[in-house]
Amino acid sequence: MRKGLTRTDILVTIMIALIFSVIYKIWGPLYNVLSVFGLHIDQLIYGMWFMAATVAFLIIRKPGVALLAELAAAQGEFLFGGQWGVSLLLYGFVQGIGCEVVFAIFKYKSYHLLTVCLAAVGATIGSLVLDIFYGYIDQLALWNLTLLIVARLIGAILITGVFAFYIVKALEKTGVTKLIRPLSSKDYQSLEKETG
Amino acid sequence: MHFELNYQQTWLHLLHPVLKFIIVLVLFIAILFIHNPTILLYLLIGFGVLYIGWTGHSLKLISLLSIPFFIIFVSSATSMMFFGEGNTTWYQFGLIHITEESFYRGLHLGFRGILFGLLGLLFALTTRPVLLFYSSMQSLKLNPKYAYAFMAAINLLPIMVSEFQNLRNALKVRGVTYDRGVKGFYQRIQRFSIPLLAQSIRRAHRTAIAMEAKQFSNDRTYYYQVSYSLKDLYFITLIVTIIVFSIWLSTIYPVFPVDNVRMD
Numbered sequence: 221m222r223k224g225l226t227r228t229d230i231l232v233t234i235m236i237a238l239i240f241s242v243i244y245k246i247w248g249p250l251y252n253v254l255s256v257f258g259l260h261i262d263q264l265i266y267g268m269w270f271m272a273a274t275v276a277f278l279i280i281r282k283p284g285v286a287l288l289a290e291l292a293a294a295q296g297e298f299l300f301g302g303q304w305g306v307s308l309l310l311y312g313f314v315q316g317i318g319c320e321v322v323f324a325i326f327k328y329k330s331y332h333l334l335t336v337c338l339a340a341v342g343a344t345i346g347s348l349v350l351d352i353f354y355g356y357i358d359q360l361a362l363w364n365l366t367l368l369i370v371a372r373l374i375g376a377i378l379i380t381g382v383f384a385f386y387i388v389k390a391l392e393k394t395g396v397t398k399l400i401r402p403l404s405s406k407d408y409q410s411l412e413k414e415t416g
Numbered sequence: 417m418h419f420e421l422n423y424q425q426t427w428l429h430l431l432h433p434v435l436k437f438i439i440v441l442v443l444f445i446a447i448l449f450i451h452n453p454t455i456l457l458y459l460l461i462g463f464g465v466l467y468i469g470w471t472g473h474s475l476k477l478i479s480l481l482s483i484p485f486f487i488i489f490v491s492s493a494t495s496m497m498f499f500g501e502g503n504t505t506w507y508q509f510g511l512i513h514i515t516e517e518s519f520y521r522g523l524h525l526g527f528r529g530i531l532f533g534l535l536g537l538l539f540a541l542t543t544r545p546v547l548l549f550y551s552s553m554q555s556l557k558l559n560p561k562y563a564y565a566f567m568a569a570i571n572l573l574p575i576m577v578s579e580f581q582n583l584r585n586a587l588k589v590r591g592v593t594y595d596r597g598v599k600g601f602y603q604r605i606q607r608f609s610i611p612l613l614a615q616s617i618r619r620a621h622r623t624a625i626a627m628e629a630k631q632f633s634n635d636r637t638y639y640y641q642v643s644y645s646l647k648d649l650y651f652i653t654l655i656v657t658i659i660v661f662s663i664w665l666s667t668i669y670p671v672f673p674v675d676n677v678r679m680d
Contacts, residue, residue: 226624227561227565227624227627227628227632228620228621228624228625228628230561230562230565230624231565231568231569231620231621231623231624231627232617232620232621232624233565234562234565234566234569234620235569235572235616235617235619235620236613236616236617237569238566238569238570238572238573239573239576239612239613239616242573248484249484249487251491252484252487252488252491253487255491255492255494255495256487256490256491256494259495260495262491279617292566295566296570298536298539298540299540299543299545299548300540301481301536301537301540301541302536303484303485303488303529303532303533303536304529304532304533304536305440305444305532305533305534305535305536305537305539306440306441306443306444306532306535306536306539307444307532308536309441310444353448354448354528355492355496355525356496356500356521356525356677356678359496359500359501359518359521359678359679360495360496360499360500360501361499361500361501361513364495364499387609387610387613390606390610391610391613391614391617394610394614396613396614396617396618397617399617399618399621400617400621
């Protein structure tokens with residue numbers, strides 16, 4: 221079994237990321253429209269911007285995929301003229317790192333719903349850190365800041381965690397994930413059973 | 417699906433893509449450390465002129481792309497204005513508490529949002545992605561694996577779009593209907609996301625195998641050679657001038673009564 225990312229892994233990751241960057245581009249105006257209502261309703265859909273990382277990781281299941289996917293999706297959104305411009309790349313980077321760290325803690329071996337939700341929390345933390353510099357969120361009234369954090373966390377867990385998990389579950393049924401995932405010991409065992 | 421924008425090439429198109437990218441990135445980080453709204457306003461005017469006059473795209477497209485700026489301004493400014501911290505109260509109603517400090521901080525965030533959007537569009541409208549990737553491989557020594565994967569994936573996207581249209585038509589022919597509201601939205605996601613994602617992954621996989629089969633390797637020659645020119649020097653000079661001029665103007669004509677929106 222080869223270590224690291226193969227060309228197939230990279231191309232598939234970037235393909236997934238670019239699909240998400242199209243979604244992200246559409247998500248921008250939607251987010252803006254919601255934010256006009258105030259009270260951080262917009263934060264409930266913020267989690268969509270972390271989704272490329274978890275979906276790509278769940279499909280390919282290798283180290284580095286989450287970060288690569290999030291960076292590529294940000295780069296794609298930037299190239300398509302995303303409204304946040306270059307800041308997207310830095311956000312993509314911290315959010316990708318947030319997911320990557322969580323997956324690394326589980327040694328890239330855990331693909332449970334709970335792990336994915338934790339990755340969503342990791343990405344949220346990453347984005348919040350950058351928001352202190354970009355959006356001065358540390359200077360909001362305390363109740364308002366709490367509302368922002370809670371809303372973003374809920375949205376992230378639902379979209380980046382639960383939604384991504386079930387989308388990949390459905391994808392598994394199509395058999396497409398078998399093409400690209402590294403072989404697990406289970407696959408070898410089933411092979412031995414057939415021949416033996 | 418074929419999609420092409422008509423535009424005139426200006427000198428901004430001829431800049432070295434990676435250099436332009438790095439300049440925009442440095443500008444972004446520098447702007448994060450500017451806490452004076454007056455400087456941002458002057459920067460906005462400076463880059464605004466560059467954006468309106470020199471991207472080479474039609475005024476119609478430019479104004480169309482500028483519409484979101486107003487929404488960005490409102491959305492990034494309001495929550496800080498209404499709910500930010502501050503001492504000098506201007507207006508209070510229920511949860512809304514507008515203070516002088518939070519008002520200017522909100523304004524500052526609004527300007528910043530527009531400025532980032534502007535810089536991003538300035539780059540996106542004047543740079544061909546292909547050249548950006550070629551020059552990243554040549555001057556940043558980006559691994560060709562990543563650059564070519566990116567370019568291949570960009571070319572696969574239009575196929576996905578036409579697939580989406582096919583799928584929509586096919587579902588319509590079969591008389592599929594959706595519920596109203598959130599449930600209908602969920603049904604649409606279910607019917608479209610899985611087949612589109614699965615097909616795209618299969619296609620990417622096949623493309624990667626084909627690249628492998630054709631002995632794609634890292635030592636290679638390039639069809640496009642990207643080089644630096646005098647225009648890059650002009651661009652850097654122009655950017656520095658805009659920044660220095662904005663800072664200088666802000667000391668003589670401060671538009672807003674605050675020069676630091678942060679409270680420390």
